[in-house]
Amino acid sequence: MSTTSSAVISGGASGLGEATARRLSADGWHVTILDRDGDRARSLAGELNGAAIELDVTDADAVDAAVAAVVADGHTVRLAVSCAGIGPPERLLSKRGPHKTESFAAILHVNLFGTFNVLRAAAVAMAENEPDEHGQRGVIVNTASIAAYDGQIGQIAYAASKGGIVGMTLPAARDLADKFIRVVTIAPGLFKTPLLASLPQAAQDALGASVPNPARLGDPAEYAALVAHIESNVMLNGEVIRLDGALRMAPR
Structure with a gap:
C-alpha cells in the first residue's frame, strides 16, 4: 500500500465507522471521515492524523466534491x-395511521441513496488509480444489515433500504469489474453501536443473549476487522457477508 493511499469512510465519526477509521489508521491508511457531525469528525480525524469533511451523504454533489478533494490533496x-x-x-399501519411517506423516503435517502452516492463517487476516483500489485484499483465496502433478510415489525423502511444495498452489490461489482474495482457488502447483526449502547445494561444483555454464538452484542472492532480483511483478500467481490453470530431475528 502506498503511503498516500487513502480510505474514505462515510458515517465515520461514530459506531462502526469510527471503529473502521481507527483500525485502518492503525494499519497505516490515511483516513478521511465524512460525517454530518462535523465536530466529532474533526476531533477523531485530528486524533488519527487524518481528515474530516462535514456533509450529508444524501447530497450527491457534496459527496462528489469531498472525494475529489481527497484526490486533489x-x-x-x-x-x-x-x-x-x-x-x-x-409500522406500516398503527394506531397513529399508515406509515408516513416522508419518513420512509428519509430512511431510503440516507441509507440507500447515501450509499449509492459514496459508491458512485469512489468509483470515479478509483477508476483513475494505477493498478496495485494484484491488478486492482480499489475496493468499496457497503453496510447493509441482517434486517435486509429478517426485517422486524416496525422496520419496513429500514429493511427496504438495506435490502436495496444488498441488491446493488452484485451489479455494482459487475459494472466495475472492467475497472478492477471490487464491491462487497457487510450485513451486520446486533452490534454495540451508540444506539444500542445507550440502552440499559439489562436490555443490552437481553439483546446479546438472543445471538446464538457468541451470545453477546458485536464489537464494532469486529466489523472493522472484516473491512480490513475484505480489502486484503482480492477474491472477495460481489458478495454480501452476514456478520451476526448466526442470529436470525424474530418478528419483534
Missing part, C-alpha cells in the same frame, strides 16, 4: 466504506 482513494445510516422504527 494528493491521496489515492483505494478504499471507501459506507457506514452512514438511520433507522427509526415505524
Whole structure:
C-alpha cells in the first residue's frame, strides 16, 4: 500500500465507522471521515492524523466534491466504506395511521441513496488509480444489515433500504469489474453501536443473549476487522457477508 493511499469512510465519526477509521489508521491508511457531525469528525480525524469533511451523504454533489478533494490533496482513494445510516422504527399501519411517506423516503435517502452516492463517487476516483500489485484499483465496502433478510415489525423502511444495498452489490461489482474495482457488502447483526449502547445494561444483555454464538452484542472492532480483511483478500467481490453470530431475528 502506498503511503498516500487513502480510505474514505462515510458515517465515520461514530459506531462502526469510527471503529473502521481507527483500525485502518492503525494499519497505516490515511483516513478521511465524512460525517454530518462535523465536530466529532474533526476531533477523531485530528486524533488519527487524518481528515474530516462535514456533509450529508444524501447530497450527491457534496459527496462528489469531498472525494475529489481527497484526490486533489494528493491521496489515492483505494478504499471507501459506507457506514452512514438511520433507522427509526415505524409500522406500516398503527394506531397513529399508515406509515408516513416522508419518513420512509428519509430512511431510503440516507441509507440507500447515501450509499449509492459514496459508491458512485469512489468509483470515479478509483477508476483513475494505477493498478496495485494484484491488478486492482480499489475496493468499496457497503453496510447493509441482517434486517435486509429478517426485517422486524416496525422496520419496513429500514429493511427496504438495506435490502436495496444488498441488491446493488452484485451489479455494482459487475459494472466495475472492467475497472478492477471490487464491491462487497457487510450485513451486520446486533452490534454495540451508540444506539444500542445507550440502552440499559439489562436490555443490552437481553439483546446479546438472543445471538446464538457468541451470545453477546458485536464489537464494532469486529466489523472493522472484516473491512480490513475484505480489502486484503482480492477474491472477495460481489458478495454480501452476514456478520451476526448466526442470529436470525424474530418478528419483534
